[in-house]
Every structure is written in structure tokens, then in C-alpha cells.
Amino acid sequence: MAEPILSVEGLVKSYGTHQVLQGISFAVQTQEVLVIIGLSGSGKSTLLRCINGLEDFSAGRIVVDGIAVDPHRASVWAVRQKVGMIFQHFNLFPHLTARQNIELAPRRVLGLPLAECHARADALLARVGLAQFADKYPGRLSGGQQQRVAIARALAMQPRLMLFDEPTSALDPETVGEVLNTMKELAASGMTMIVVTHELGFAREVGDRILFMDGGVIVEEGAPEVILSRPQNPRTRQFIQAVL
Amino acid sequence: MQVLFDPSLFWNNRTVIVSGAEVSLALGAASVAVSLAFGLAGWLLKASKTSAFRWLGNSYIECMRNTPTLVYLYLVYFGLTEVGVTFSPFVSAVLALGVQGGAYMAEIIRGAFNAVSEEQRQAARALALRPWMSLMHVELPQMLRVAFPAMGNQVVSLVLGTSLASVIAVPELTYQSQIIGENTYRYFSVFAVLAIFYVLIVQVLNTLWRAIERAWFGRWGATV
């Protein structure tokens, strides 16, 4: 079995006295699509933020592509170059056009020449179906369009792993589909993805594995057909029945 | 019987009036530049992780905000001569106005920094943009947009404050107006027009500021 691209062992995180993550362990293989589901407050977003060092953690170990994640050390920047993150509220930079948003990191972090950044940005915009919006500012784009630009922006760094933190939760129902389609295309092209979402249809279609989290622990994990249709754990069953 | 308003007065004194206006505007521009520099410094001090720097920043801002500009102007002008440094009245005035204005700028900058959402910084970090890069390319442009109206008010305030420089004999417009008034006793004409000059300057500044705001930030649309 090949070395997993991400391994999380015994992850513990507390906010003061409240333990948000109580010992999480799992691994993700290259090209795997892992879907994480659960109620709000179960620690899913916090977990993602620990993986790319945006949050500190109290105990445990996270290794991304051979690098141990430690927000206090310079190595965390290498981790962030390999990991792309998509936020619930897109977080595009409002003062830059779509193209400039995508070019910023390749230019300033990787030091690529401007011409190559242009080429990369245009190719990615075409890939997410937004080539004609290259010179538009985020304020003029719909939520779905902004999120697709955000995906292109993350892809510009050619990450090995992409984290999606409820990418469609803040979208109008009409635009959810276009973002999910982009994510499906991404998965089909072989990207390793961890997706926190409520979109169980996406999980069934594209997911290789589902993790159900509740109260800071992984309650159950398994293949989508199992978790969604015949969950073993009563808490999982409760959640699935409530959502479906 | 004196005529109340005498237009020939202005034609006769046009050279000093023009030079006075020029000095006023130069004072204003220089003070704005100095206050921006001190404002940035004051903000960085106040936001520092070292408590000594924070105390310094806070003291600077509180002292400047609770003393009148005139007191500070005298302190700088007379004080510097005590220590043996001789700056021209113009430079003393720019220093006094700029350092005092810097305290207000620091608070404006601080407000703007806090207004930029934490999520923007997280997005920058997730893209592996280091803190300095994030500040320059992500945060400062957004801070500038938030701070722009308040900065405009501060610029107007500084330009109006240049009139105090007349007290230490800087040959700006208020000073020249006093002299013309003393020589001709046409106080009403002189000070009425002086007031109108300032009103016009403020209108021009405000219009310019709003135009720049539209040109620079108008295309961004709704966000921030």
C-alpha cells in the first residue's frame, strides 16, 4: 500500500476548556475523495483548519506529503503550498479581478514570471467555465461564480491535496449545481480531496469514503453505500435519517 | 466713511495673497505626509506584541488627542530652540501639525485594519502568502478603502489647522491677511475673503477626494 498523502493521528484541539477535537485519526490516499459529514459544532471545519496549519492543536500528529504540520515552524509554509483550501464564504480578494486573484500566489509565492501566471490563470478560468469573467471584480460575480474562481485560485498553486469547507452552504440553490459539477470534474481528474459538506448526493456520487463526525470524534467511517444506506452506528443512523 | 468691501484691496496685494495661499497649501501637503508617516508608526507601535512599544504608542496617541494644537506648536517651536536645534518656522509648523495629526491617523488606520475580516487573512495564508505579502497585497488595499473617507476628513482638518502656523509667523495666508488688515484696517474685506478661501479649498478637497474614491474603489462593487 502506498504512503498516504495525509495522515492524522490522535488529533486533539481545545478552545479553553471546550475540547473541539477529541482524538481524531485517519489517513487519506492519493486521488481519494473523502467526504466528512456531521452536525455543526462537530469539529469538521476545525479539523480542516488544522490540516493546513491555520489552527494550532494541543496534541496529535498531522503529516502532509511527508511534512509534519506545525504552525509554529517555517515548514508550515511548504505545507500550505501543497494544500489548497476552499472556504464557505469564498474569500476572494475584493480589490483584485478574477484573473488577478488567481495570479497573486503563483506570482508572489512561487515567483513565476507574469506571462506564465497569465497563461495559468486563463487556462484555469477556462477549466471552471469562467473564461469571459477574467477581468471582473468579485463584487460583480454571483456566489457560484466566486466559488469557482476560488477553486481556480487554489488550483493555480498546483496543490497535491484540496480541502473544501462547506463549499456550497452559502450558495443559492441554483448555483450549487455549477460548483458541485466543477468539484466532480476535479475529482475525476484525479485530485485528492477532503470535502466537508451537507450535500449527500455528491458524497454518494463522487465520494470514495465517508467520515461521520459528532462531538469531536469520528463516529463511523466507510464506503458511501454503507454509511448512507445501512449505517451501523445509531448516531449515524439518526443523522442520516434527519438529513435525508 | 469706509466702504465695507473693497475689491481693489485684493488686486493691490495680489502677490502676497498668492504666495500666502501657496505656503498654506504647501504646509497642508507636508503636514499630511508627516501625519501619514507618524500615523503608520503609531499604529504599528500600538499593535506591537511588546508591551513597552504598545505603551509608547498609546501614550503618543492619548497625549496628542488631549492637548490643543497651539500648545503643541509652541512647545515644538520654543522647545527646539532650547535644545539648540533651529528649524525654520515652516518646518516647526509641519512637524507640530504632522506629529499631532499622526495620532488621529493612527486611530483611523487601526480601525481600518480591524475592519478587514480575519477570513481574508486566512485565505491569504492558505495560499501560502507570508504575513508581509499578505499585508501588502491583500490587507493594505482593503484597509485603504475603509479608511479613505476618514482620511479625507483628516486631510481637511490638517489644511484648516495650517492657519495656526500664522502664530509663529509662517507667511501663510492667515498671516498675510492679518498684515494686510493691520495696514489697511479693511478687516471685513480681508477676513471675509480669507474665510471664503478656506471654504473653497475644503469644497475642492472634498470633491477631489470623492472623485479619487470612485475612480480607485468604484469598480470593486459591493464587497468590503
Add this chain to the structure above:
Amino acid sequence: MAPLVPYLGILLKGALVTLGLAALSLVFASVIGVVIGMVATSRSASARAFAKLYVETIRSVPLLVQLFFVYYALPLLANVSPSPYHAATLALSVYGGAYMVEAVRSGILSVGTDQWMAARSLGIRYRVMMLYIVAPQALRVTIPAAMGIFIDMLKGASVTSIIGFVELMQTAVNIRNTIFALSPIAAAAVLYFVMCFSLSRVGAGLERVLRYEDR
């Protein structure tokens, strides 16, 4: 520092004069603020324009220039010769008045239009409504703002020294011209700081209390 000691008493007296001038001017400014503030929120567009003209003009001219105008230019117009004290009070009151208009206007506007509509529909007359319904709520915004304006007027009072009114600034300058040291001006700075800083703390406390009453 030592040569300053015999003069500390008169410096303190100067500070009191400053406080007195600012306080009296604040009273006048408040009257102007209420009267023109109500004009500024009236239903007549031309009335509102007039109020706006007053506020914008006063705020676009330096206090020093306004002071000169009152002291030197007005006598030519009205055939009176005000003392420095009268000129100082008038100029400071008109100056503070413009800011008070804004404070009163914000206060009145902070009382939501639903209240106006409710009062109107109950048939309450304008004067009664203003006095018993709008004013108490408007004050919650206006009073903290007025505190800030008072502090600005305290600082502005220093400018009146230029037309020879003997308050704290002028006292300090006079002492300086007698003993040729910097200390009187530094002492004056300290006195201004103490006055303004204390008042700003009081103002912050007031604001907290006034907002607390909302619960």
C-alpha cells in the same frame, strides 16, 4: 522647573478661566444646536438647506479665522467693539454650535421613524412629541457627542489667546516671556491634558451608563 513654582497658582487660575469659557460657550452652542438641529430635521427642504449651509460653512473655516472675523471685522459692520472675552465667547459658541447641530440631528434621527408615526397616529402634537418622546431618546446619542464637543471646545479655547484673551494658553505665554523658560508651556500642556483626559473618561462612562439603560 524651579522658576515656575511661584507662577503655578496663576496657571491654575488660567485653566479655570479656560474651563469657564468653554462651559459658557457650550451652553450657547447647545441652544444653537437644539434650535438649528430641529431646523435641520424639519420637513421643509429649504430650512434643511439653511441649516446645512451654516454647519458646512463653520466647519470649513479655521477657528482662528472665525475668531479674527468676530474680533476685527464685525466691529466694522455693527459698530460695536467687543472685548476679547466677548469675541472669544461668541466665536467659540458659533463654532461649537455647528458641531452641536450635528449631534442633535444624529440624536433626533436615531429615534426611529416608527415612533414618529406612532405618535402622529395617536394625535400627539409636535411640541409634546418632541419633548416627551423624541428628546429623552435623542439625548442618549447627543450627550456623549456633546461631551466630545466640549473637549474640542476646551482645546479650541487656547486659540483665543491670540486675540489677547487671558486664559491658560495666554497665561503660559506671558510667564514664558517673563522667565524665558519652556516650563510654563509644558505645564499648560499637562493641565490641558488632565482636563481633556478626565473629561473623556467621564464621557466614556456616561456613554456606558446611557446605553445600559436600554436593557
